[in-house]
Amino acid sequence: MKYLSNNYKLFIYTIAAIFSLSSCEKVIDLELKNAAPVIVIDGTISNQNENHTVRISRTIPFDSTTTFKGVKGAKVTLKSILGQSFAFTEVTDGVYRSSRFRGTPSLSYVLEVSADGKTYSAESTMPFPVVPDSVGFRTLSFFGDSNIYPVVYYKDPPKVQNQYRYILKVNDKLQGDLVFEDRFNDGNAVSDIIIFDGDIKKGDLVEIEMQTIDRNVFKYFFALSQIDGNGGPPVAPANPNSNFSNGALGIFNACTKSTKSVIVK
């Protein structure tokens, strides 16, 4: 199914191109509305023993040349449903880090952020881990465009609903962030093809972080991908449903993760 949707746009453009040979792209100047800044919270904790990070920022105008406007002096606390509490301290503007600890799969965590007199909280449940057995590569061609894509092989646990997220880096550069679910391949030996916009060549270092994520986090990232047309033709864009209360954008993701690096031969 994924295979179809990822290529829907390509189909439309290919058809148009074949008929007209005149479909074209250009960068345009658009006057966009600038909405009042909204707080954005990007928090991830994992089952790895590491310093977990919460980044708090505000939305910035579309034409701004900066990318991150951190919110200083926020109070960030994390609690598990077992009552454990973890402190986060600000390391640079808007970036808050915990001491090293390992998140526990199956536990729910609540992240609470207080900034500018408002409190935002989100809950996420860390799923059980699933790790990739291996990473391979596959060449696919779409109407003459041949590309190499990474393939992640793993065994999906049967009879539970699983959601996966892949973060792909090629030669240390972030290339893609994709989510999958096991709706069509529950309990099977799965090979997820990581289709992304870039290209991989022989000798490239490909690093894939595989996360297991909870349902709300999946829906959040899936909604983001639909705006780009990854779920078929693009849907009407809107801010995805955040798991944060009080109108904050962003997501709190309690996930498990494991990383594999491979050099393309």
Next chain:
Amino acid sequence: MFNSKRFLLFIFLIPFFTFDAIAQNNYTINGVVKDSLSGETLIGVTLKFTASGQSGTSTNAYGFYSYKLSGGEYNLNVSYIGYKSINKKIKVNSDIRLDLNMIPENILEEIVISAEKRNDNIINAQMGVAKINLNEIRNVPVLFGERDVLKTLQLLPGIKSAGEGNSGFFVRGGSIDQNLILLDEAPVYNASHLLGFFSTFNSDAIKDVSVFKGGMPAQYGGRLSSVLDIRMNDGNKKEFTAEGGLGLISSRLKLEGPLLENKSSFMISGRRTYADAFLALSSDSAINRNTLYFYDLNAKVNYQIDDENTIYLSGYFGRDELGLSETFGFDWGNATSTLRWNHLFSNRLFSNTSLIYSNYNYVIQNFLEDNNFKVNSSIRDLNLKQDFQLALNNSHNVRFGLDLIRHTISPGSITSSATSSVNEITIEKRKGSEIAAYISDEWEVNDKLNLVYGLRTSSFFLFGPGEFFTYDSEGNTTSSRVYNSGQLVQSYINLEPRISASYQLNGFASLKTSYTRNAQNLHLMSNSTASSPTDLYIMSSNNVKPELADQISLGYFRNFMDDNYEFSTELYYKKMQNQIDYRSGTDLRGNTKVESELLFGDGRAYGIEFFLKKRFGKLNGWVGYTLSKTERQFNDIDMGEWFNAKQDRTHDLSLVGIYKAGERWTLSSTFVFNTGNAVTFPSGKYQINNRTFFSYPKRNSDRMPDYHRLDVSATLEGKPNRKLKSSWSFGIYNLYNRQNAFTIDFREDPENSSRTQAVQTTLFGIIPSVTWNFKF
């Protein structure tokens, strides 16, 4: 509910019987009107009987008419656009069967201002209707030179294109699935080829196209916005002919002729595109092993058993095929067939019985060894229609009937081989029935006032077998119940009153008004901005209520200069209930709980349409303009505020001009302008995991750039009086190469990741086309 329905039916029936009782007209005249050359029956021919006053009737969809007259002498005037009028004296002193043959004329050659009145548009109570004359659209320039009724339709006011080069359309603020598209009465569920660039209707096979955008007559129902009623050619009864065309991307061939002299004829018409022929030319094996084409086949036979009985059998089959060499296949298409029996119970009671089958399905196949799967999805209808048309007397024409439809929807079954990681999944089939009964009366109250009023009662029944879930307003499952085969899950009954009236101000101007209610029990699931062949239909259910629309409209119709110019303006307001939208992050594909992802809300659409047409002469054509607003409201979207629907386009202008430049040349041109679609653009940006995302304001609060385009075409007819008639059509789409925005995407600047840019994609720049058409 049931009692009030019966009561209403009773009320509606009273006038018919009382009027029949007091009728003083003693004799009936009836017959069939045909084209004198091909023997094709003609639809909508006006017949006027003048002794005193201007009373008359018109032929129905099978060319049949019936009228009651008292004894005496009449001047009969028979007129139809594109044909020479017939004037004859008739003496009525008994029932008469009068079949008429009309001689076609080339309307473009006619410069003479005709003496007789051609003002049905003024007198008729029906409003919100447009007819497309197939001869007229022959010369309208189109994309790739492919004549296309659905695209020509979009040049009329109130009907808007769903997108660049797209055959999907929006009528008065309704969505694509709110149009009922009928081909010889069979519903066509996906009326487009190649993701929307072509319609499934091959103009060669089509005789008549009518579209109702308001004031929908009671015999039609099941959709909120419009009915597009397309009738296929019956086949030439007099001689065997072949016609066709060779174009840049497709070729067509139509054969027709008599099977039994004056009794039976056939028509068969086919079309195939060969876009993939270009692919095959490529030396790259990754390209030349791909497939991409569609084909259509229309066929019809008829047999006139005697003057009272005629049988028609018609069918359509069309398919799109897309394939990526050895990895992926995707094909979809419609198949419809219609068996009809016309029967005259008496010289004034016409009956038509239709048995209709329609099927739309798609198949997606992935051939990759470890991921292989095949998805099958379909919607299938079996439909029985019984329609009666009764000429009660010269002021009442009554129509009543029944419409029974059985829907079977297979949302999807996934099959895969043992080596595949994809599981076999089947989403339960759903079965439902629609039962509608209708009655309407076309009543000439007096010389000035005409009424069409009627009632349609539509009922819908959803049946088991299957497991049916009930969801709360958050989309959580609250209960589930397993139903046996044939067990009733849910039913809905709706009363749909339909009324329109015209009041003639004088011989050339009238005021019209109408009110209609429509209900819809089939809903197309599509949360994207474009339609896709994989969009799924669902039926009304325990979670999904029937969509309802109430529309009122008011119009002023006026003809100028001896009916040479026709002007109309219509004002409409439409209120829609139980409209459907989707939760954020909804994946409709292979979703067993689709209904949990739906949001329900309201819609409203209002506007004013202007239409000015020059009907005759060397230069003819029209101007259409619509000023309108379309909004939706859902409690879960933008905190329940009204927002612009994607169909909302403030201004919409079309100009069509056709000029007969001489014996053989015809020049034509169209110009369209519309306000850009309502869309949502980013209002800011932020980062998650070092990737830039955009924040969005209220839905559809921005606009795409204005859309405009000029197309031209020239047709050169072959030398006349030859056995082989041929013509060349040359066209240029988008003459001044306007870079209209098909999409605007936002992304990080590839040169500088701290910057963001807007990227506009234009689908079609300037595109020339050439087509050679022939007929012998």
